Amino acid sequence: MTRITSISLRRVLDSRGNPTVEADVLTESGGFGRGAAPSGASTGEYEAIELPANESIAAAREHAVPRLEGVYAGDQRAVDSALRAADGTDDFSAIGANSAVAISMAAAKAAADVLGAPLYQHLGGAFRGENFPIPLGNVVGGGEHAKEATHIQEFLAAPVGAPSVSEAVFANAAVHAAVADVLDERGVPAAKGDEGAWAPPISDADAFEVVDEAVDRVEDDVGFEIRFGLDMAAAELYDDDEGAYVYGDETKSTGEQVDYVADLVEEYDLAYVEDPLDENDYEAFAELTDRVGDRTLICGDDLFVTNVERLQEGIEKGAANSILIKPNQIGTLSDTFDAVELAARNGYETIISHRSGETEDTTIAHLAVATDAGFIKTGTVGGERTAKLNELVRIADDAV
Ligand SMILES: C=C(OP(=O)(O)O)C(=O)O
Numbered sequence: 001m002t003r004i005t006s007i008s009l010r011r012v013l014d015s016r017g018n019p020t021v022e023a024d025v026l027t028e029s030g031g032f033g034r035g036a037a038p039s040g041a042s043t044g045e046y047e048a049i050e051l052p053a054n055e056s057i058a059a060a061r062e063h064a065v066p067r068l069e070g071v072y073a074g075d076q077r078a079v080d081s082a083l084r085a086a087d088g089t090d091d092f093s094a095i096g097a098n099s100a101v102a103i104s105m106a107a108a109k110a111a112a113d114v115l116g117a118p119l120y121q122h123l124g125g126a127f128r129g130e131n132f133p134i135p136l137g138n139v140v141g142g143g144e145h146a147k148e149a150t151h152i153q154e155f156l157a158a159p160v161g162a163p164s165v166s167e168a169v170f171a172n173a174a175v176h177a178a179v180a181d182v183l184d185e186r187g188v189p190a191a192k193g194d195e196g197a198w199a200p201p202i203s204d205a206d207a208f209e210v211v212d213e214a215v216d217r218v219e220d221d222v223g224f225e226i227r228f229g230l231d232m233a234a235a236e237l238y239d240d241d242e243g244a245y246v247y248g249d250e251t252k253s254t255g256e257q258v259d260y261v262a263d264l265v266e267e268y269d270l271a272y273v274e275d276p277l278d279e280n281d282y283e284a285f286a287e288l289t290d291r292v293g294d295r296t297l298i299c300g301d302d303l304f305v306t307n308v309e310r311l312q313e314g315i316e317k318g319a320a321n322s323i324l325i326k327p328n329q330i331g332t333l334s335d336t337f338d339a340v341e342l343a344a345r346n347g348y349e350t351i352i353s354h355r356s357g358e359t360e361d362t363t364i365a366h367l368a369v370a371t372d373a374g375f376i377k378t379g380t381v382g383g384e385r386t387a388k389l390n391e392l393v394r395i396a397d398d399a400v
Pocket residue numbers: 039040041042043044144231233301353354355356357
């Protein structure tokens with residue numbers, strides 16, 4: 001019943017206005033699934049390769065579509081093996097991880113459609129738990145996502161005490177609004193960055209004060225615990241030639257960066273720190289994890305790129321205690337699940353994540369519920385972000 005009869009691929013807009021790949025999968029019993037690839041700006045060096053959308057579509061039409069016709073969409077591993085075989089490289093550089101992930105997600109949705117089950121249930125199975133992820137919401141940002149703003153890429157509200165998904169989602173939106181108030185009171189004008197976070201022209205030190213103040217105000221209002229965290233995207237700050245982290249006119253050696261982050265964790269009781277160190281520095285990740293990993297999540301994004309081999313190396317070295325999961329970093333849902341399972345078996349928390357360039361696709365909301373992820377990082381405001389947040393609210397409300 002879930003046998004694939006046709007796949008259509010097209011170029012659609014992402015949230016930055018760039019072309020991305022959308023895939024439609026149809027099955028013989030009329031099942032339909034649609035998936036669209038997101039796109040990163042601060043991409044990790046070891047990610048699967050995104051090709052220009054038109055090149056990726058042409059290559060996938062030639063090599064992948066003929067192999068996939070006749071494969072059962074309900075057999076996700078078979079779909080994803082066919083994608084890998086069609087590509088023939090380790091990093092999807094032949095057909096592009098953008099076409100691969102769009103097709104992989106569309107096939108899963110087509111299978112769920114045939115089964116008459118929501119996607120999270122198809123992916124997670126009947127005995128999936130009742131847990132829902134805590135949304136990490138980007139409220140202030142800079143780095144590669146906004147010019148003339150903070151060096152740290154993301155300041156993320158973390159409503160760890162929220163009694164429900166819905167209250168958590170609204171708390172993050174309230175922190176986003178409170179940040180605007182605090183900036184206004186300080187006379188700071190702010191545009192928005194790629195993910196809808198405020199991108200004020202202030203120092204990182206000032207941004208900590210602003211976010212801390214905004215979180216306190218909303219915490220008082222809602223009456224449950226809200227903390228905050230960071231995505232430092234430190235591979236973008238690290239200069240190989242200087243062997244140091246560059247913050248405008250200032251630089252920090254690796255040892256100074258470890259001390260700086262450990263102090264920030266202490267001072268602001270940070271719940272979460274993603275990519276605090278360069279993507280090639282497992283040792284410094286391990287040192288920081290040793291120092292503060294008992295009281296915060298040290299998360300590898302560019303470090304692990306949703307890749308089981310890189311995660312295995314991290315586990316062996318004690319680098320980080322959590323992993324960011326982005327399906328397009330690795331190219332298929334099967335590879336994504338493998339990374340989640342390896343993380344879970346080794347006590348690493350998982351955070352399912354959007355990209356800075358997004359579409360209305362809601363797959364990651366289902367993925368987070370299906371895999372029992374502790375967190376989902378998918379912005380705070382903006383249509384392509386609220387698409388996932390609202391879907392999460394619907395899933396929790398049993399309304400998908
Ligand atoms: C979402 C992120 O940004 P990008 O998609 O630009 O890699 C990130 O770094 O976690």
